Amino acid sequence: MRKGLASPICLTWELTYGCNLKCVHCLSSSGKRRADELTTKECKSLIDRFRDMSIFYVNIGGGEPMIRRDFFEIIEYATQNRVGVKFSTNGSRIDKEAATRLAAMDYLDVQISIDGHDRETNDAIRGAGSFDMAIEALSNLRDANFKTPKISVVATRQSVEHLDDLDSIAKEYGAQLRITRLRPSGRGVDSYGYLNPTSSQQRTLYEWLSRRSDVLTGDSFFHLSPLGEPLDGLNICGAGRVVCLVDPVGEVYACPFTIDENFKAGNIREMDFEEIWGTSDLFRSFRESEGPTSCTSCSAFAACNGGCMATKYFTGLSLDDPDPDCAKGHGANSIASSATPTLVQISRKMARQVVTSSR
């Protein structure tokens, strides 16, 4: 997987920057819709490309994707074209009618975001009333016989202490638990300091996940694999190798956590998506990288391959540094010495070249 694939296995597609919530850790800093977001016709044309490239499924998010009036038209077009859909939602638009419509579709997964085992914990992150909205959506999906929705939880200092409680909520609604890593991207830059689990909690999380292979993780905790037996899934950052992100205005970024000029590979309005995926200098640089120079001599390198690129970048580290939450403790040393972002500078230069050549 290090050298990348002919097409992404899946990609994240943020359908809109519009959102009725303002979560403190939102990766895309969503709130207001942009006037230049992809039209329905452009969305369908992009799905045609995904189908032609045999991209197996798309992770649709936002913003809140269901606020788009053409939301159902888009996801139905995707699944009819055998592009599977997993979409993330705060649940506010899943009333009984929507739940019934979703339950009738094939190749579809719904992920309801909840960031706490109770109203107080969740609403402190996602906003007042958001816990009840999510629970109502789960209830509507259960009543409509929707098969195994997911409850998507970002691991935070607060939620890590209540993983079993969150699992109980999932079980109550016939759902499957999905836990993903907090990244300091978007509004997460400001909340990362008080939300990111402590190093002792990271170990608790690793041990809990090691016992629970039924819990989905989006392969986001591979940086913890050096703590013992590797966790299931990829052991390397998939950005530009097996995944990428398409944002609401057609910009293609390396991954969902890198919505930043330095990680932009192109725009689908200016260049064919397949061409961006295949020829972007930025993506090629990731595929050709042998790993962060500070990590390749580490005894645990094969387990984590240096960790998450986005987390390093947004905590001010170089891409050649270890992950800030490195299980071996090397990340803390790098933060203390505030290294120069060498690879980031290279990537920035490459991103500029891509933009220039695509004009």
Next chain:
Amino acid sequence: MAIRLSKDFSYRREEFGGLFYNFNTRQLLLAKSQITVKVMDLLGSGSLSLGEVIESDDLSDFASSSIEATIDQLLAKGILTVTQESSELQIDREESHE
């Protein structure tokens, strides 16, 4: 009778071999063996009889028993499925549309 890729699966070629995706279980499977990749290349999005696959020039490097064993495994995993129509019958039907 003919064999083809099951409708529950998607397949694509990769440099290392190929990738199967199961739409029902959401599982990703790697195809690394050369026979599997060649069988899948041969089938493409259509269907062929077992005899046509075994006798194909594209698979002449492999023993019939190995090809049959590979196809049996792919059938057992639900990746391939048996269709009631022969590939010839399908061709006949296509011709009758013209």
